[in-house]
Amino acid sequence: MLYTQEEVLDYVKEEDVKFVRLAYFDLSGKQKNATIMASELPRAFENGVAFDASAIPDFEEANKADLFLFPDASTLSVLPWRPSSGKVIRMFCDIRRSDGSPYEKDCRHLLTSAAQKIKAECGVDLQIGTEFEFYLFKLDENGETTKIPFDKAGYMDIAPEDKGENIRRNICFTLEQMGITPESSHHEEGPGQNEVDFRYSDPLTAADNASTFKWIVRTKAAESGLFADFSPKPLLDKPGSGMHINISCSDTSKNEQILAGILSHIEEITYFLNPTENSYNRLGEAKAPRFICWGKENRSALIRVPASKDKMRLEIRSPDPSCNPYVAFTLLIHAAIDGIKNNMKPPTPASENLFDSTVAKKVAYKTIPDTIEEAKELAQKSEFVKGILG
Missing domain, CATH: 3.30.590.10 (Glutamine synthetase/guanido kinase, catalytic domain)
Structure with a gap:
């Protein structure tokens, strides 16, 4: 099922979601993730979540390392092995630069x-x-x-x-x-x-x-x-x-x-x-x-x-x-x-x-x-x- 941002935010409120995993990939295809509290999700949708790109091999050097994760609402999945009370969900993310443009080394963007x-x-x-x-x-x-x-x-x-x-x-x-x-x-x-x-x-x-x-x-x-x-x-x-x-x-x-x-x-x-x-x-x-x-x-x-x-x-x-x-x-x-x-x-x-x-x-x-x-x-x-x- 493909979700919209509004549907994801409603789901988070109605289903007692406490943690949101924001997943992305380095150039080798290794999955990385940052976890935010569910209350931070509206901000993540609007402004993204910053991360240090210089810490990811072959991404960016320290002088231009600010990149942002924007959750793709359509990729919502519940992690079924986590507790049903205080659920954990995962979404894949688009990686963008500070001006909002797509990051050219984001392999999901390439595809x-x-x-x-x-x-x-x-x-x-x-x-x-x-x-x-x-x-x-x-x-x-x-x-x-x-x-x-x-x-x-x-x-x-x-x-x-x-x-x-x-x-x-x-x-x-x-x-x-x-x-x-x-x-x-x-x-x-x-x-x-x-x-x-x-x-x-x-x-x-x-x-x-x-x-x-x-x-x-x-x-x-x-x-x-x-x-x-x-x-x-x-x-x-x-x-x-x-x-x-x-x-x-x-x-x-x-x-x-x-x-x-x-x-x-x-x-x-x-x-x-x-x-x-x-x-x-x-x-x-x-x-x-x-x-x-x-x-x-x-x-x-x-x-x-x-x-x-x-x-x-x-x-x-x-x-x-x-x-x-x-x-x-x-x-x-x-x-x-x-x-x-x-x-x-x-x-x-x-x-x-x-x-x-x-x-x-x-x-x-x-x-x-x-x-x-x-x-x-x-x-x-x-x-x-x-x-x-x-």
Whole structure:
């Protein structure tokens, strides 16, 4: 449900809300927040809440560090694990400068602008859905993280082998209480590895939901005495964890152009889809793509066009959960815009099983960067990236 400021203020009064968490994100996608008393919310809506931007990596230096958080009323969620008396609510915030202008490094603003641009210049809306994989690891006697998986189950196994069943159910139930409805969940191939998938929504909501999901998973895992690991390759000899991004267009006749646009820019934006050194241990291993190509129902291709009776969609299989979803979605939307505006045509679809090492040695497809250093260099040289992110 989308709330207005007036509805939020009425809710706060009627439902005994005492604390308001104002959430925002740094450039890596890490969630930050400030908590204010509910009585301060009218002032926050009108004037914002100041914070020291020089304390956030890569934001501003001390001589121009005053930035302001303005709550987005439409993102109201109640934190269901907090007491019902003296409720705690959370809203995502827009970051603005002292003159009221949007802060150019606010990743929610970047994504909002991208979604508006594709609508205004291409006449289409994009819908985005995510598929998250993550591991659950045990803690030691001191409460420190280990690399011991919570169970030894495999793909879509059930209890008692799948010990994560109750935790996934608790995660999904909590998300529902916060107004977020997951589509499905199951055990993945790796020991202690789980997956939760989300149905598509508008880009900003999809990114907000993805960020909320990671927070809830970590919270619920900690409540169960476990650690939720979203790193791309936590166990080098086991399957890595991806964050597949599904894109649907309101005009399916534009799908091939969008596909071509993303493929044409994938090398230079890989640094933002796979932003850690660990990301490159996953790519090209255990069903994670390496070759820049697309295929119909081909899970070994970087972009898969799944068999589907509803909206035709594109599944980008290279991103991983360490990425900032706001920045990742922003770059993919701009690549889609480029594909549509320049009437790009995709190459011939790949039908080979590129996970077969013998086949992989024979194909001529280009590959995504092999290391984070290579990916970063491509991004730094990219006029496309500079034009979007500065």
